[in-house]
Structure formats: structure tokens, C-alpha cells
Amino acid sequence: MLIILGGLPATGKTTVARALARRTGAVHLRVDTIEQALRDSGELPAPLGPVGYAVAHALAEEHLRQGLTVIAESVNPLTVTRDAWRAVALRAGVPYLEAETVCSDPAEHRRRTETRTVDVPGLALPDWTAVTTRPYEPWDRDHLVLDTAHRTVEDCTADLLAALP
Template sequence: MLIVMAGLPGTGKSSVAEALGRALAAPVVSVDPIEAAMWRAGVGRDQPTGPAAYVVAEAVADGVLALDQSAIVDAVNAVEAAREQWRSLGKRRGVPVVFVEVVCSDQAAHRRRLESRSRGIEGFTEPTWEAVRRLREEFAPWADHRLVLDTTTDLPSNVATALGFLSAARKGR
């Protein structure tokens, strides 16, 4: 199964992805550390490292799926092209693709999380609240069936909900 996390920066999607990865013993392929690694390797920030990081994440997830293991992709996935990338990978590998969108309905809490977080990704610059607000306006509407988790709910409850959703998806319901 290919589990694709989506949502604005600072909503808590990486925390959910990591908890799911532990629960499912599935690797989490995260776009932000990949992009930061490109910058550390000397690729200029003026280059399209964001789209390139998605391509690298796809290659890593493809390798995991080739081993008959599930993979979790941790990325914003705000645009249809990104979502189609994951659907295409799932189709090529013959595995279900499950989207999990993570939101934070409390704008003040979302902003506090974003502005106070320090994920320790060497060379990665966290986005500003203004950048997240702009991204929210550009976030493409969803056509895919997906689970929406609101991180105003506690992490264990959200993970339990996600595990139930993934179990049903695995059974084809």
C-alpha cells in the first residue's frame, strides 16, 4: 500500500506519518529532508528543488514498494500534479494508494505550531505563516477519496482512526 500524507506545513502531518510508520513498520519518505539534502549537496535554492524532491521521494517509495512493503509519503501534496504522481506510482506497482489529509482547524494553534517548530532538518528553512497562508489559497480541491484528520484531536486518536481507515482500504472497502 502507498499511503500519501497531505496538508499544509505545520498541521502535524509529519507527526501522524511517523506514528503510522511505527505502527505499520513502514518507512516514511519525507520530501523536506530530501530537499534540504539537495541544498547541502550544493544544488542552488534558485533551482526547482521542491519538484525534484518529489521525484526523488517517488523513486525511494518505488523501491520500497518493489520489496512488497508499504510506504508512507510525507509531503504537502497541494497540487493535482503531485497527487497524480502518487496515483501513477500505485498503478505501476499494482498497490492501493490511500490519501490522508491532515488539517488543523484551529488557526491560532496551527500558527503557533508552525512558528515554534524546530524539526532539526539541517539546512531546511521552515516556511513563514504568510507562506502557509498563500499555499492554503493555492491548495487544489480534492477529487480523491481520502481520510481527513484534524490535529486538534490528539495524536493517538488520529493514528487509531487512520489505522482503521487503512485497514478498510486494504480490504477494498
């Protein structure tokens, strides 16, 4: 199956995705990692646009066709990006779960944004202004919402596991 995990930066996407991958043995695809590798190649001018997502879609579909579960983690900010992930699952003929991480406590979200450390060499993390002003469309369909504010990674992962078919 394809687990589509989106949400603003510093809401806990990567932390939850990694925990879920460890628990399930799923493949974790992180668009930030893919995009940084593309930038590091020196072959593509910034900004990358949809290139990182296109690579992630192709990798996810290949893994899904091999019978693997994939956790696709990205900000996934627009309806068009969400539709594209869903299309990957449909092409591969697998079920999917859409989930959004949120941090409902603005002070906690800001603290996380301002205290994060870079775990992908060369990746520039957005500051609080960039997080709060970036384009991010509200979700227009049913999906699992994981509020990570003041909750453990284990609790959030359990919520995701409980939602899986």
C-alpha cells in the same frame, strides 16, 4: 501499500507519519528531508521544483516493489502532485490510501507554525504568511481527512490505521 499523506505545513503530517511508521514498520519518506539533502549537495540551484518529489516517487516505488509499505509525506499541494503519487502505487501494483492532515483551528495552526523547531538541519520552516498564502488546491476526490486540531497523535494514528484496507 502506499499511504499518501499530504497537508499544509504545521498540520501534523510528520508527527502522524512517524507514529504510523513506528506502529506498522512502514518506510517513511519525507519530501522535506529529500529536498534538504539535495540543497545540501550544492549541485542544484534553488528552487528545486519537482526534483524532490521525483526522487521520492522513485524511492517509494522501489520500496513498494520490495513488498514494503510506504508512507509518503509531503505538502502534496496540487492535483498533479497527488496524481503522481497515485501513479506510483498503480505502477507498483499496490493499493493506496490518500490522506490529508488539516488543523481546523486557525489559532492553533498559527501557534504550531510559529513554535515549530527544525528537525532537519538546514531546513527553513515557512512562517505563517508563507503557510497561508502558498498555492494549495482543494482535493478533488475522496480521501481521508485527519483534523489534528486538539487531538492526540494516537487518535489521529488510530484513524489512519482504521482506514487502511
